[in-house]
Amino acid sequence: MEKEKKIEYIKEKGISKLVLEHENHKLERNKQLEHYEDVMYQCGKCGTCRTIFKEAGWERVCPSGEFGGFEAFYLGGKNLLTWGITSGQIKWTEYLAKIFYQCSVCLACTQQCQIPEIHHYAGEWLMAMREEAVRLGFGPMSEQKRYTEHIMKENNPYLEKHENRLDWLPSNIKQSPDAKLLYFVGCTTSYREQNVAIATAEILNSLQIEFKILKDEYCCGSPVYMTGQTQKAKKIAEKNIEIFKDSGIEKIITSCAGCYRTLKDTYPKKFGLDHGIEVIHLPEFLLDKLNSGTLKFNNQINMKITYHDPCHIGRHMGIYETPREILKKIPGIELVEMIRNRHNAWCCGSGGGVRSAFKDLSAFAANERIEEAKKTSAKAIVSCCPFCLNQFKTHIKNNEIKAFDISELVRKVI
Amino acid sequence: MNNSKIVSELEKVVGEKYVSAQPEIQFLYHYDFITAEPEGKCDIAIIPNSAEEVQEIVKIANKYKTPVVPWVSGINFGSIATPRKGGIVVDLRRLNRVIEVNEDDMYAVIEGGVTWADLKGYLEKNHPDLRAGITWSPPGTGVVPACLCYGMFDLGMLGGTGAEFINGMEVVLGSGDLIKVGSCSLSNYWYGRQPLPDLAGLFIGWEGTTGIVTKMAVKLWPKLPYRTTYLAIGAKMKFGVPVMLKLSKAGLGICDIYFVNLGWLQSVQELNEKDVIKDPVKNKMPDFFGLLTTQAYTEKQHKAQCEAIEAICTESKLRMRPTEETQAPIQLWGCWNFARGGGGQWIGSYCSTRDIVKYYEQSREICIKYGRPPQFYSRLMFGGHYCVARTNINFNKNDPNEIKIARKLLKEIHDVVQELDGVVMYKPPKWAVQTYHDKTLPATSDLIRKIKQLLDPNNIMNPGQGIGGD
Known part of the structure; x- marks a missing residue:
């Protein structure tokens, strides 16, 4: 009767406590495929991963599936293809690798699934399948290989020169060479969304925060890791940590959602590199300053906006309210929500290596999100990820809606 | 079966993106991934976007005498959407539009691949005073197959089985012909199946062996306060x-x-x-x-x-x-x-x-x-x-x-x-269908066989499910 101890009985009242399966059985994260092989086949391909069903809206959530059409491109299909591989029912092919890469790993699907192990851990085997594809020579995709080679050579995926990384930096930005606080700018911000870098640096200056920017800042490794190239990404991480340590860094602020997740979560948890450096995302820092009264909003912006949750801080890190709280405190800002928000947010379509390798899917996802934002009658989409921002700016047509990073708005009102 | 030749013809109907004979795609249609029923075999999967495309697919299947299996989510506890004899799986997921809601007569006209989430979402947004009967099956499963297979809803005490919620249908027959049954066959209204000969029975409970339903009107009910x-x-x-x-x-x-x-x-x-x-x-x-x-x-x-x-x-x-x-x-x-x-x-x-x-x-x-x-x-x-x-x-x-x-x-x-x-x-696997075949009067079985033959002369519609002597 050992098993029945898990249920408590109270005389004449029946069951008082049920021990749920997910409370019993916790899996570890960041493991290889074999670690998950006994749970992924619990999937019944029921299609719940395709649609928001617990909140109003009943909208589709998976850009990969909606674009790809076949079940293979939804989580259910990927779960069962993974089972097919681990059980020897199917073999690795280039097409199978493409199925797993044609996905931004936004994890909106896992939020819907109510099978506890799939809900909590499917993201792990989606990444493990990419690692396996790399190990077997089926991954990454050719465009991803190209940018990885460039990262190894020039420290950024944008095919830009490393020596131009700080071209954005205006002469009026005051840095403190001995500061222990680093503003980690990131590749997208340095080369593509330089306004975000300028706004962030100016905000830090206006708050009289002592910080520095590294002359030799390198890619955080996220685009390499997200495409299954874990070993290469780990080498990048080791190099970065060495630079941080040599520069006496104790705390990092970043305005990039992807860099934040990578430095804070992937380095220690996936790569086992416990760097001991505090990593914070700019909105966290700003909200803290607002709440303490150090940061004050002195101007106003009269604009209706909608907030787009970046996958890298939202579903990947569980941060949904911090940016919203800041936006709501900006005088004149009216924040309206898109139907798909927070854990149900539709991905912008740029992450997971999709923007480089699957341009049609990437554009499909971005356009869908822009249309959703327009339906709110907001005048701007605001996010706190330069990759999302750049994606929106690329796909917004005829200036029909604007796109801003949260740092740009904050800069205007301080 | 010459897959590449058929694939090439099918691509002309729906475009290259929506036809596949890749092993990975075949794998996901060969079994329903839930039941203890035997696995089947999918040769080609195709995702049409209109009834006309479904007609063309069925005509090509007739030409090659290859099976056609209608499919929405493929889970039904009887494995009745598992392709038993290979062939083309017609995945209806792109036919996911709610065409019309008639608030006066309280019905929705939906396409064959509409899911419960699609219907529920549409009604909540556009007709919040009406409710559809809702099944316990997951939100990604199909409304039309649930009705055709006698699924039951949370309004079952009012309306009976899903089959009794059906007001009318548009169906592509095994021959590739398109028909309509119910009031919609004579008018723009899909209010019911009365008082014409009730041809809906040619498709309800037949597990997709007589035709592919491309549109259906389902009854809605008022939300009482x-x-x-x-x-x-x-x-x-x-x-x-x-x-x-x-x-x-x-x-x-x-x-x-x-x-x-x-x-x-x-x-x-x-x-x-x-x-x-x-x-x-x-x-x-x-x-x-x-x-x-x-x-x-x-x-x-x-x-x-x-x-x-x-x-x-x-x-x-x-x-x-x-x-x-x-x-x-x-x-x-x-x-x-x-x-x-x-x-x-x-x-x-x-x-x-x-x-x-x-x-x-x-x-x-x-x-x-x-x-x-x-x-x-x-x-x-x-x-x-x-x-x-x-x-x-x-x-x-x-x-x-x-x-x-x-x-x-x-x-x-x-x-x-x-x-x-x-x-x-209901939704019986083949071994259970056989039981009913044995129990039924011989003339009843014979009539079922003749109807099946009439609607699907080449026996290409979801063969191997045991319906009509198959």
Whole structure:
């Protein structure tokens, strides 16, 4: 009767406590495929991963599936293809690798699934399948290989020169060479969304925060890791940590959602590199300053906006309210929500290596999100990820809606 | 079968992106990934975007005499969308539009691939005063197949099975011809199947072996402002069922009544069947859980209904209290995952309300004999005129031995409950269909065979399911 101890009985009242399966059985994260092989086949391909069903809206959530059409491109299909591989029912092919890469790993699907192990851990085997594809020579995709080679050579995926990384930096930005606080700018911000870098640096200056920017800042490794190239990404991480340590860094602020997740979560948890450096995302820092009264909003912006949750801080890190709280405190800002928000947010379509390798899917996802934002009658989409921002700016047509990073708005009102 | 030649012709119909003969795509259609039924074989999968494209696909299939299997989500506990004899799986997921909602006559015209989530979402956004009957199947499963296969909804007490919710259909026959049945065949209105010869019966219960339904009108119902759901708890099924039957015939605005045993209740609560008590009755646990919903137009009417319901329960010594009600397609993953192995199947039947308790007790004994917690569910239908009775079992689909045991257990339950007069399985797998073939009058079987031949002369429509002598 050992098993029945898990249920408590109270005389004449029946069951008082049920021990749920997910409370019993916790899996570890960041493991290889074999670690998950006994749970992924619990999937019944029921299609719940395709649609928001617990909140109003009943909208589709998976850009990969909606674009790809076949079940293979939804989580259910990927779960069962993974089972097919681990059980020897199917073999690795280039097409199978493409199925797993044609996905931004936004994890909106896992939020819907109510099978506890799939809900909590499917993201792990989606990444493990990419690692396996790399190990077997089926991954990454050719465009991803190209940018990885460039990262190894020039420290950024944008095919830009490393020596131009700080071209954005205006002469009026005051840095403190001995500061222990680093503003980690990131590749997208340095080369593509330089306004975000300028706004962030100016905000830090206006708050009289002592910080520095590294002359030799390198890619955080996220685009390499997200495409299954874990070993290469780990080498990048080791190099970065060495630079941080040599520069006496104790705390990092970043305005990039992807860099934040990578430095804070992937380095220690996936790569086992416990760097001991505090990593914070700019909105966290700003909200803290607002709440303490150090940061004050002195101007106003009269604009209706909608907030787009970046996958890298939202579903990947569980941060949904911090940016919203800041936006709501900006005088004149009216924040309206898109139907798909927070854990149900539709991905912008740029992450997971999709923007480089699957341009049609990437554009499909971005356009869908822009249309959703327009339906709110907001005048701007605001996010706190330069990759999302750049994606929106690329796909917004005829200036029909604007796109801003949260740092740009904050800069205007301080 | 020359796949590449057929693929090439199909690509001309729907475009290259929506046809595939890749092994990975074939894999995801070859089995329903839930049941203990044998795997099938998918040669080609195709996703059309219109009825016209479906017609062209069926014509090509006729030309090559290759099977065509209509498919929406492919999970139905009978594996009736598993391609038994290879061929083309016609995945209807792009036919996911709600074409029209007629608020006056209260119906929605939907395409063949509309899911419960699609329909529910559309109604919530555009017609919030109307409700569709909602099934317990997951939100990603299809409305049209549920209606065609006698699925049941949470308005079953009002409207009967899904089949009885059907007002009309547009169907591509096995020949590739397009027909309409019901009032829509003569007008723009899809209000019903009366008073013409009811051709809907040529497609309901035929498991996709006579045609592919590309449009369907389904009945909707008004959302009444006053609504209460009650939970009743009793010691044994035999004490609770008579009270439910009495309530079903009392005219108290009841739109849904169903009841489950403890095993079923546990299965939907994220538990592992290995960790739960196997025999609640022996352990003096409550084994009857009934839920009923009553609704009314006025507060006074509703209060009177609730008082009457409570009085009937009190008289019968059944504990009952109002409970929170949610109307939603939900992922009742316990149906297939109680064993934490992703495998589940049922012996699900329509039957006389007289036999509910016998059905449960007989299937319960067999489950306990196999060391499985019995999971039983019953729903009273159409004002209490008949009911559904169902016993689920679960297994690890990654373990061939467990699948073997599951098949044996299912067969045993089936054979025992078949002895109860009037028990007829819905969404039956092929081995169960054969039972009915043997029981039916020869002339009835012959008529079914002739109809099948008439509508599908080349026997290409979902062959191997045992329908029409196939």
